[in-house]
Amino acid sequence: MVPLGYYIGLSAILFTIGVVGVLTLRNAIVIFMSVELMLNSVNLALIAFSAYSGNPAGEILVFFSIAVAAAESAVGLAIIIALFRNKLTVNIDEVNVLKW
Amino acid sequence: MNLELIVFLILAAAAIVSAVLMITRKNPVTSALYLVFNFFIIAVLYLFLRAQFIAVIQITVYAGAIMVLFLFVIMLLNLGEDKLLKWKLNSKRTIASLLGLLLLAEIAYYVMNFTSTSGMSPQSESMGTVESIGRVLYASYLFPFEITSILLLAALVGAIFLAKRKLEQ
Numbered sequence: 001m002v003p004l005g006y007y008i009g010l011s012a013i014l015f016t017i018g019v020v021g022v023l024t025l026r027n028a029i030v031i032f033m034s035v036e037l038m039l040n041s042v043n044l045a046l047i048a049f050s051a052y053s054g055n056p057a058g059e060i061l062v063f064f065s066i067a068v069a070a071a072e073s074a075v076g077l078a079i080i081i082a083l084f085r086n087k088l089t090v091n092i093d094e095v096n097v098l099k100w
Numbered sequence: 101m102n103l104e105l106i107v108f109l110i111l112a113a114a115a116i117v118s119a120v121l122m123i124t125r126k127n128p129v130t131s132a133l134y135l136v137f138n139f140f141i142i143a144v145l146y147l148f149l150r151a152q153f154i155a156v157i158q159i160t161v162y163a164g165a166i167m168v169l170f171l172f173v174i175m176l177l178n179l180g181e182d183k184l185l186k187w188k189l190n191s192k193r194t195i196a197s198l199l200g201l202l203l204l205a206e207i208a209y210y211v212m213n214f215t216s217t218s219g220m221s222p223q224s225e226s227m228g229t230v231e232s233i234g235r236v237l238y239a240s241y242l243f244p245f246e247i248t249s250i251l252l253l254a255a256l257v258g259a260i261f262l263a264k265r266k267l268e269q
Binding site: 024 | 228
């Protein structure tokens with residue numbers, strides 16, 4: 001059987017890859033995909049804790065997390081479409097209206 | 101080393117490699133396909149953890165609906181390989197990568213100190229089925245479940261409103 005630490009370690013590595021993606025990439029859509037990767041890695045950790053402790057609350061939380069992620073991606077991609085309509089780019093370096 | 105551990109390690113390696121490939125590809129369509137692959141591997145890991153319902157939800161909602169939405173937007177905006185978005189190493193990116201490694205070191209420090217003595221809980225065998233998830237969801241978490249419908253409605257209206265707005269000429 002697989003120790004719980006392995007699942008948590010995999011979750012940590014995937015989360016870190018997502019963080020590095022968000023910090024280094026310039027394409028808004030791929031940044032958004034990195035956020036989805038981070039959400040997924042946390043879901044994996046929740047399911048692992050849930051299975052090893054025998055408490056179903058973790059699986060319910062992941063269920064809600066997936067519902068929120070679906071809503072979030074729909075709104076986020078609509079924002080990216082609106083951004084592309086106004087600026088004709090998805091490069092976040094060129095979108096600096098709110099930058100101080 | 102038993103068979104389950106070997107399969108887990110292969111899947112974990114594939115998940116990490118596909119995630120790294122996702123953030124290093126220049127073409128967003130390729131990135132999206134690697135992310136779909138990653139989501140499928142995570143769904144298989146959910147099956148390892150006896151969470152059948154969540155594994156099916158992962159494939160239908162994440163790998164299905166959300167990633168189709170992503171690919172649809174990428175193709176709608178006609179984003180090809182853009183020279184402006186080319187990944188090249190500069191000071192900002194080096195610092196960002198170092199911060200990422202620092203974060204990994206911090207999490208690794210806590211995961212290393214974490215020693216799990218017990219194996220998978222015996223209740224988990226029947227916990228991930230649709231029946232038991234449904235029982236808990238409709239008995240203890242009914243109010244959050246209903247609130248989720250309002251959230252999805254708000255997201256629906258918001259997405260349509262944002263995407264419909266025309267460019268001011």
